[in-house]
Amino acid sequence: MSYVAGKELRIVGFLCNWCSYGGADTAGVGRFKQPTDLRIIRVPCSGRVNPLFVVKALLNGADGVLVSGCHPRDCHYSDGNFYARRRLEMLKRLLPFLGIDERRFHYTWVSASEGARWKNVVTDFTKAIHELGPFHQKEEKTE
Amino acid sequence: MRVGVFICHCGNNIAGTVDVAKVAEAARMMPGVAFATTYMYTCSEPGQEEIKEAIKREKLDRVVVAACSPRMHELTFRRTVEKAGLNRYFFEMANIREHCSWVGEDKELNTNKAIETIKLAVEKAKQNKSLVASRFKINKRVLVIGGGVAGMQAALDCADGGLDVVLVEKSPSVGGMMARLDKTFPTVDCSICILGPKMVDVSQHEKINLYAYSEIEEIKGYVGNYQIKIRKKATYVDWSKCTGCGACIEKCPSRKAYDYFNFGVAPARAINIPFPQAIPKKAKIDAQFCRQFIKGKCGVCAKFCPVGAINYEMQDEIVTEDVGAIIVASGYGLIDLDKLPEYGGGRYPDVISGIQYERILNASGPTSGHIERPSDQAEPKTIVFVSCAGSRDKSIGIPYCSNFCCMYIAKQAILTKDHIPDSQSYVFYMDIRATGKGYDEFTRRAQEEYGAKYIRGRVSRIYPKGKKMVVKGADTLLGTTVEIEADLVVLATAVTATPDARMLAEKLHISYDQNGFYVESHPKLRPVETNTSGVFLAGACQGPKDIPASVGQGSAAAAKVLSIFSKDTLESDPQIARVNTNVCVGCRKCIGTCPFGAIEEQQLRDGRIVANVIETVCAGCGICNSTCPCGAIQLQHFTDNQLLAEVNALCLT
Numbered sequence: 001m002s003y004v005a006g007k008e009l010r011i012v013g014f015l016c017n018w019c020s021y022g023g024a025d026t027a028g029v030g031r032f033k034q035p036t037d038l039r040i041i042r043v044p045c046s047g048r049v050n051p052l053f054v055v056k057a058l059l060n061g062a063d064g065v066l067v068s069g070c071h072p073r074d075c076h077y078s079d080g081n082f083y084a085r086r087r088l089e090m091l092k093r094l095l096p097f098l099g100i101d102e103r104r105f106h107y108t109w110v111s112a113s114e115g116a117r118w119k120n121v122v123t124d125f126t127k128a129i130h131e132l133g134p135f136h137q138k139e140e141k142t143e
Numbered sequence: 144m145r146v147g148v149f150i151c152h153c154g155n156n157i158a159g160t161v162d163v164a165k166v167a168e169a170a171r172m173m174p175g176v177a178f179a180t181t182y183m184y185t186c187s188e189p190g191q192e193e194i195k196e197a198i199k200r201e202k203l204d205r206v207v208v209a210a211c212s213p214r215m216h217e218l219t220f221r222r223t224v225e226k227a228g229l230n231r232y233f234f235e236m237a238n239i240r241e242h243c244s245w246v247g248e249d250k251e252l253n254t255n256k257a258i259e260t261i262k263l264a265v266e267k268a269k270q271n272k273s274l275v276a277s278r279f280k281i282n283k284r285v286l287v288i289g290g291g292v293a294g295m296q297a298a299l300d301c302a303d304g305g306l307d308v309v310l311v312e313k314s315p316s317v318g319g320m321m322a323r324l325d326k327t328f329p330t331v332d333c334s335i336c337i338l339g340p341k342m343v344d345v346s347q348h349e350k351i352n353l354y355a356y357s358e359i360e361e362i363k364g365y366v367g368n369y370q371i372k373i374r375k376k377a378t379y380v381d382w383s384k385c386t387g388c389g390a391c392i393e394k395c396p397s398r399k400a401y402d403y404f405n406f407g408v409a410p411a412r413a414i415n416i417p418f419p420q421a422i423p424k425k426a427k428i429d430a431q432f433c434r435q436f437i438k439g440k441c442g443v444c445a446k447f448c449p450v451g452a453i454n455y456e457m458q459d460e461i462v463t464e465d466v467g468a469i470i471v472a473s474g475y476g477l478i479d480l481d482k483l484p485e486y487g488g489g490r491y492p493d494v495i496s497g498i499q500y501e502r503i504l505n506a507s508g509p510t511s512g513h514i515e516r517p518s519d520q521a522e523p524k525t526i527v528f529v530s531c532a533g534s535r536d537k538s539i540g541i542p543y544c545s546n547f548c549c550m551y552i553a554k555q556a557i558l559t560k561d562h563i564p565d566s567q568s569y570v571f572y573m574d575i576r577a578t579g580k581g582y583d584e585f586t587r588r589a590q591e592e593y594g595a596k597y598i599r600g601r602v603s604r605i606y607p608k609g610k611k612m613v614v615k616g617a618d619t620l621l622g623t624t625v626e627i628e629a630d631l632v633v634l635a636t637a638v639t640a641t642p643d644a645r646m647l648a649e650k651l652h653i654s655y656d657q658n659g660f661y662v663e664s665h666p667k668l669r670p671v672e673t674n675t676s677g678v679f680l681a682g683a684c685q686g687p688k689d690i691p692a693s694v695g696q697g698s699a700a701a702a703k704v705l706s707i708f709s710k711d712t713l714e715s716d717p718q719i720a721r722v723n724t725n726v727c728v729g730c731r732k733c734i735g736t737c738p739f740g741a742i743e744e745q746q747l748r749d750g751r752i753v754a755n756v757i758e759t760v761c762a763g764c765g766i767c768n769s770t771c772p773c774g775a776i777q778l779q780h781f782t783d784n785q786l787l788a789e790v791n792a793l794c795l796t
Contacts, residue, residue: 004255012793017214018674019654025212028241036252039259040242041789042213044718044781048765053790061794073649076674077764079738087769112674113656119246 009063011037019070022112032119035126047080051091064129067107145177147203151185151210157244162254169258191223198227205268209237230273237264266792270785274717279759281367282467291319293682294472296697302350316421325505328554329585342422366677377457378427384452387424391444400432409509475683476641492517494632523630528570533637546687548635553586556595568595638687671700718780719761726775727753733767
């Protein structure tokens with residue numbers, strides 16, 4: 001694992017280009033300090049996020065996955081986040097069947113102007129993941 | 144594959160909290176990276192030159208720039224690599240400023256995060272395919288939503304530039320808020336005198352097609368080719384016959400209709416023309432006040448109309464217009480007095496809003512320009528103005544400044560003194576914000592020449608005492624409380640987004656902020672663009688602004704439209720969905736989910752039915768991509784392989 005062990009956990013974020021990625025930019029421009037664990041993957045729309053990406057990330061080594069899109073009814077592509085919401089809500093309920101704590105996955109909505117909200121989302125989710133601890137602890141110990 | 148990584152210091156913005164030398168060193172170790180370097184300002188001309196030279200010298204075939212947000216400079220660097228002979232989609236950007244150096248406090252962690260962000264971009268870049276844009280024809284007509292001063296300016300500039308303009312105005316006349324004002328600051332010019340000619344130009348311009356009393360029903364399409372459905376609301380008066388003579392208004396027995404134009408200062412008739420200079424000057428019936436509609440019998444206007452224009456059976460009509468670009472100038476609203484219970488909440492007739500006072504001052508208003516207080520029509524001698532009535536007040540959800548109230552209060556104080564020389568105005572203010580050209584001088588004139596007494600402090604309560612209104616407030620400069628017995632109180636009510644601003648934004652697919660104002664593409668550098676290409680903003684729908692700023696934005700938006708229409712074709716974004724027909728099983732799931740109707744069925748020569756993406760209609764969201772059960776449809780530049788390469792770069796190593 002290439003994250004800084006002991007200080008960070010592995011958190012992957014899928015952010016839609018129009019709202020949440022912009023919101024994260026706004027947070028940066030406003031210098032809203034956040035934990036450093038999150039790594040951001042830019043997607044055009046939260047509707048582009050295949051739930052299997054989330055599963056893949058979690059099974060391959062991530063400790064938490066965050067998906068963030070535009071607020072419902074404010075999607076740049078009109079309906080993309082509605083599809084995202086259905087799929088991701090399903091996924092959340094499916095995760096325990098895969099042996100994954102559903103709290104390791106979170107989806108939310110942050111608009112491009114909500115820098116402060118983005119900071120809170122990142123801070124809260126990172127805190128929640130740290131409380132859960134590393135997901136792949138066993139493998140790490142045997143390695 | 145030979146990837147080049149260019150790490151930007153961005154002065155101290157990145158290098159201050161990220162060890163860029165260490166990042167470059169780590170980048171050199173990444174598989175596929177042939178070259179990595181740092182540069183002070185990569186976006187500068189020498190910085191871009193360095194990329195171009197390195198591409199040639201090191202024979203790079205993929206380029207990663209680690210710097211600011213791709214929303215900032217992706218296009219800049221795409222052009223750079225293109226000039227060096229690479230396909231522009233062989234470029235990737237790693238955001239190590241907004242998402243890293245600016246938000247993390249620990250240099251070690253930041254440096255590691257920057258390295259990982261670059262690793263992710265390198266893995267993506269290695270998967271990138273060459274994409275080529277195609278061109279499509281555009282419809283050089285423009286839709287302007289809103290006929291206030293910003294919208295009219297935009298419409299006129301576009302029309303003068305030779306474009307066909309469709310102007311849609313919600314109310315029965317163009318003119319917007321400016322048409323309601325008496326005078327304008329800081330020149331004390333008559334508002335309608337300078338706006339009237341523009342309104343006439345709009346109605347007479349052969350290139351402008353005006354839909355008054357109409358609303359946007361539906362918007363479909365994309366830049367260059369929009370299909371707009373416009374709802375022409377029923378006026379119950381045939382405007383092709385109506386001459387605006389006013390005979391119907393004279394005879395109308397429903398005399399207690401709400402006067403939308405005058406903000407309810409005085410009642411209107413159920414059939415009315417909003418104001419004498421209205422364009423178009425046609426009558427309309429407010430059905431909720433009309434006896435014919437409420438009681439089912441009256442018909443007075445129909446009887447007296449000399450041209451037989453009244454038609455009680457009229458229905459809303461939907462018309463369709465095709466345009467290539469949209470300018471949104473839908474304006475602003477004002478908070479209701481009932482949001483301000485400490486100021487009476489609208490219960491006291493002699494506590495009115497600034498715009499109502501504007502109508503009272505106006506010669507074409509209900510009092511013909513004589514200042515009378517609403518309760519007993521007496522001439523007020525002591526007038527108190529309260530600025531920031533709602534503005535800059537987090538407790539009612541309006542944290543922002545309404546921009547122009549300081550100025551119009553000064554203007555109204557001056558006009559009050561002009562109208563009633565023995566009157567005394569008091570102004571309660573938090574700060575005087577007079578930042579425009581000649582503005583500060585103007586507020587000083589109000590105080591020094593016209594004797595308005597400015598009191599720095601807020602008003603805590605307004606209550607009646609006999610015929611007077613007692614205004615209780617603080618004077619924070621003297622450190623005392625103040626009580627003024629006023630004849631009339633004018634509240635500078637806060638500017639808000641229009642009630643239907645959010646609905647319109649959803650139709651346009653543009654974003655709005657937490658206050659309902661539309662969000663521009665970049666607050667400094669793209670102030671009239673939105674994130675939806677082909678949709679532009681003008682005026683107060685983007686945030687409270689005064690007349691010169693609105694006019695400036697109207698012209699700016701028009702210039703933007705003229706510039707995209709200066710070409711006959713537009714380049715389509717190649718980041719769209721493509722179908723691998725060998726894999727597609729023709730399940731049609733993508734067709735059902737596409738929000739743009741961009742996918743159709745196609746029969747191959749062997750008879751198989753597969754999906755086909757209509758290139759110009761696809762907007763590139765990728766919903767179909769995550770819907771497709773067999774991965775046959777892939778969003779270019781964001782394919783499953785590309786995104787999984789990023790996931791794996793983060794998780795597997």
